[in-house]
Amino acid sequence: MKYSLTEEQEMIRDLCRIVADEKIRPVAAKYDEEQTFPWDVVKAMGDADLFGIFIPEEYGGLGGGVMELCIAVEELSKACGGIALALAGTALASFPIILFGSEEQKRKYLPDIAAGKKLAAFALTEPNAGSDAAAIQTSAVRDGDCYVLNGTKQWITNAGEAEIYTVFAVTNRSKGSRGATAFLLEKGMSGFDFGKKENKLGVRASATGEIILRDCRVPKENVLGREGLGFLIAMKTFDQSRPGVAAQALGIAQGALDEAVFYARERVQFGKPISSFQGLQFMLADMATEIEAARALVYQTARAIDAGEKNIAKESAMCKVFASDVAMKVTINAVQVLGGYGYMKDYPVEKMMRDAKITQIYEGTNEIQRGIIAANLIKEYARKKK
Amino acid sequence: MQIIVCIKQVPDTTNIKINPETNTLIREGVECIVNPFDMYAIEEAIRLKERCGGKITALTMGPPQAESALREALSLGVDEAVLISNRAFAGSDTWATSFTLASAIRKIGHYDIILCGKQAIDGDTAQVGPGVAAHLNIPQITFVKKIEEVTDRSIRAERMMEEGFQILESPLPVLLTVVKEINEPRLPSLRGKMKARKADIPVWGPEDIDVGGDQIGLNGSPTYVAKIFAPERKGSGKIFRGDAEEAVDQLIHELRSGKLI
Ligand SMILES: Cc1cc2nc3c(=O)[nH]c(=O)nc-3n(C[C@H](O)[C@H](O)[C@H](O)COP(=O)(O)OP(=O)(O)OC[C@H]3O[C@@H](n4cnc5c(N)ncnc54)[C@H](O)[C@@H]3O)c2cc1C
Numbered sequence: 001m002k003y004s005l006t007e008e009q010e011m012i013r014d015l016c017r018i019v020a021d022e023k024i025r026p027v028a029a030k031y032d033e034e035q036t037f038p039w040d041v042v043k044a045m046g047d048a049d050l051f052g053i054f055i056p057e058e059y060g061g062l063g064g065g066v067m068e069l070c071i072a073v074e075e076l077s078k079a080c081g082g083i084a085l086a087l088a089g090t091a092l093a094s095f096p097i098i099l100f101g102s103e104e105q106k107r108k109y110l111p112d113i114a115a116g117k118k119l120a121a122f123a124l125t126e127p128n129a130g131s132d133a134a135a136i137q138t139s140a141v142r143d144g145d146c147y148v149l150n151g152t153k154q155w156i157t158n159a160g161e162a163e164i165y166t167v168f169a170v171t172n173r174s175k176g177s178r179g180a181t182a183f184l185l186e187k188g189m190s191g192f193d194f195g196k197k198e199n200k201l202g203v204r205a206s207a208t209g210e211i212i213l214r215d216c217r218v219p220k221e222n223v224l225g226r227e228g229l230g231f232l233i234a235m236k237t238f239d240q241s242r243p244g245v246a247a248q249a250l251g252i253a254q255g256a257l258d259e260a261v262f263y264a265r266e267r268v269q270f271g272k273p274i275s276s277f278q279g280l281q282f283m284l285a286d287m288a289t290e291i292e293a294a295r296a297l298v299y300q301t302a303r304a305i306d307a308g309e310k311n312i313a314k315e316s317a318m319c320k321v322f323a324s325d326v327a328m329k330v331t332i333n334a335v336q337v338l339g340g341y342g343y344m345k346d347y348p349v350e351k352m353m354r355d356a357k358i359t360q361i362y363e364g365t366n367e368i369q370r371g372i373i374a375a376n377l378i379k380e381y382a383r384k385k386k
Numbered sequence: 387m388q389i390i391v392c393i394k395q396v397p398d399t400t401n402i403k404i405n406p407e408t409n410t411l412i413r414e415g416v417e418c419i420v421n422p423f424d425m426y427a428i429e430e431a432i433r434l435k436e437r438c439g440g441k442i443t444a445l446t447m448g449p450p451q452a453e454s455a456l457r458e459a460l461s462l463g464v465d466e467a468v469l470i471s472n473r474a475f476a477g478s479d480t481w482a483t484s485f486t487l488a489s490a491i492r493k494i495g496h497y498d499i500i501l502c503g504k505q506a507i508d509g510d511t512a513q514v515g516p517g518v519a520a521h522l523n524i525p526q527i528t529f530v531k532k533i534e535e536v537t538d539r540s541i542r543a544e545r546m547m548e549e550g551f552q553i554l555e556s557p558l559p560v561l562l563t564v565v566k567e568i569n570e571p572r573l574p575s576l577r578g579k580m581k582a583r584k585a586d587i588p589v590w591g592p593e594d595i596d597v598g599g600d601q602i603g604l605n606g607s608p609t610y611v612a613k614i615f616a617p618e619r620k621g622s623g624k625i626f627r628g629d630a631e632e633a634v635d636q637l638i639h640e641l642r643s644g645k646l647i
């Protein structure tokens with residue numbers, strides 16, 4: 001199907017396809033097994049300008065939007081959802097700078113990200129604050145021209161590998177959801193350390209780790225927006241970034257469908273290719289249909305965001321929920337289509353099934369997304385007359 | 387350092403079909419690519435520029451659609467491109483092709499290093515590079531697998547030979563043809579692709595490079611093609627079936643009796 005992509009979007013897709021085929025697919029299983037960070041691939045992605053896609057031209061990027069980012073993440077995720085996360089995680093951490101950063105902060109940080117010289121990470125989650133982000137305990141106390149940060153962040157994508165960190169901390173506990181502030185931290189600041197590296201089910205080529213802040217002094221120039229805007233910044237960022245997670249899910253699902261159909265045409269049982277059995281045909285038909293529906297929702301939402309639509313939380317949540325649920329279902333069925341071979345590490349579908357799971361959990365679990373969708377829905381109807 | 391790369395657009399022969407009646411390529415629906423060896427030439431040109439500075443110009447002679455090969459070169463980091471295209475050039479053999487390319491290079495004027503692929507995967511003659519050097523009356527080093535040293539006056543390069551290699555030194559300007567061992571071509575970048583899409587590519591005809599008449603195209607081609615035929619099909623292989631050990635014994639027996647081992 002044609003998706004009415006612009007010439008530039010097609011260019012991005014084609015180039016990402018080349019990067020995926022030549023640089024990612026050949027090493028996806030290796031990095032999954034070793035669970036090390038794929039710096040060689042990330043460097044190739046940087047050389048291809050992929051980290052500049054979503055960054056404005058005046059800061060060294062290519063000036064694309066959410067749609068361009070989604071196309072890239074989808075295409076890379078077909079080959080490896082974990083490696084694609086180096087890009088998606090960097091985008092997640094860059095959006096707060098793009099949306100709320102001062103001119104100076106943008107000039108200081110965005111060009112290096114766009115050039116692929118520095119990765120970025122977004123640090124909100126803590127041991128006792130997952131879905132309930134407002135429960136974060138990391139504190140930031142003003143001291144002269146600095147803030148002093150203390151606390152622990154966990155499960156942070158790109159932790160240890162990134163140079164630039166968007167960190168959320170409480171500046172005024174009495175103000176509740178208006179009491180958090182976003183800071184820009186740099187690797188190497190004194191009092192900024194890394195803790196445990198996680199051993200994971202999926203996206204094992206992505207680094208997920210702990211950040212430990214012990215009296216970390218951060219200059220006040222590194223506050224994003226202003227004091228108290230932390231949660232607003234996080235929520236507005238998620239509205240922009242959730243289609244990216246959806247695109248990751250979409251890519252993983254498409255990758256799994258591709259494997260399943262190729263395999264079903266080759267594998268012979270009862271004297272016929274298994275693709276001739278209606279039981280499998282219907283499964284493949286449903287997989288393909290759901291992927292197409294997910295793609296339509298993701299692309300449409302991404303385009304709406306880029307067109308400047310303001311109230312996008314509901315649709316942004318919808319595409320993340322839908323695409324990630326599709327990815328989970330499709331990858332499970334892809335393993336089913338490949339039978340015992342699908343269960344083996346010799347074929348990529350078991351990895352895709354493991355990789356798909358995270359898309360239902362991070363950037364707000366699907367339960368939290370459904371909550372967002374319902375809350376917006378009910379609010380909209382409250383305004384309508386019957 | 388002024389560098390010129392000659393590139394040829396060729397059909398992607400990995401999935402090509404031959405018309406069994408005429409013994410010619412079926413070109414319809416076949417994707418065109420930059421001759422793979424020329425990708426190494428482009429990469430080496432970019433590396434030379436990264437080392438010594440300067441400018442790279444890509445050159446191709448071909449039909450109008452060969453422009454896309456030049457845009458690909460531009461997307462990789464080539465600075466300028468020229469398409470040599472005109473009906474008058476059609477039917478060029480290797481002599482006419484290299485004469486035409488040499489004339490275009492003379493027109494460009496200043497050049498230190500000219501890079502070509504070892505051979506084109508369709509014509510396969512490996513004559514055009516040396517031909518260009520001969521027409522320009524400059525030295526050539528063919529089958530280069532490594533450039534050891536370049537100064538603004540000379541170059542030292544390793545040539546791949548069937549047994550071992552040679553190290554040659556030459557003054558500039560020089561023409562090199564490169565083998566795939568020389569480097570690993572980079573992927574294009576988005577910025578490069580966008581620049582390439584917008585680039586102006588001049589098209590030069592015979593009058594632009596001061597050639598014409600019986601120097602170019604079919605008239606300028608001394609090659610006379612008497613007959614084209616497909617190589618005789620080899621008989622189909624033999625498959626030894628059954629238990630692996632038995633099959634191997636049979637195979638060894640067969641090879642021995644054929645005096646092959
Ligand atoms: C690989 C990986 C990478 C990550 N990367 C990052 C990152 O880069 N930056 C970052 O800040 N965080 C990151 N996270 C954290 C991630 O965003 C959280 O795991 C997620 O928000 C869920 O929080 P939790 O795991 O604490 O689950 P919990 O909040 O403890 O939830 C447990 C279960 O309860 C359900 N639940 C919770 N509250 C409700 C409710 N109100 N209604 C219904 N159900 C509910 C949840 O849906 C879930 O099923 C990452 C996590 C992983 C695993």
Ligand SMILES: Cc1cc2nc3c(=O)[nH]c(=O)nc-3n(C[C@H](O)[C@H](O)[C@H](O)COP(=O)(O)OP(=O)(O)OC[C@H]3O[C@@H](n4cnc5c(N)ncnc54)[C@H](O)[C@@H]3O)c2cc1C
Pocket residue numbers: 392393394421423424427445446447448476477478479480481483487501502503504505506507508509510511512513514515611
């Ligand atoms: C037996 C035979 C019959 C032929 N008959 C015909 C015919 O009837 N009609 C016809 O049109 N052609 C014909 N050709 C094809 C034609 O001669 C060659 O395709 C052409 O001259 C280039 O030679 P090549 O492909 O062997 O390139 P090679 O010499 O193998 O190429 C070496 C390098 O030279 C450079 N180069 C080659 N061609 C170009 C180019 N066009 N522009 C820029 N750089 C280039 C590249 O760097 C390339 O890697 C015939 C060829 C043969 C061998």
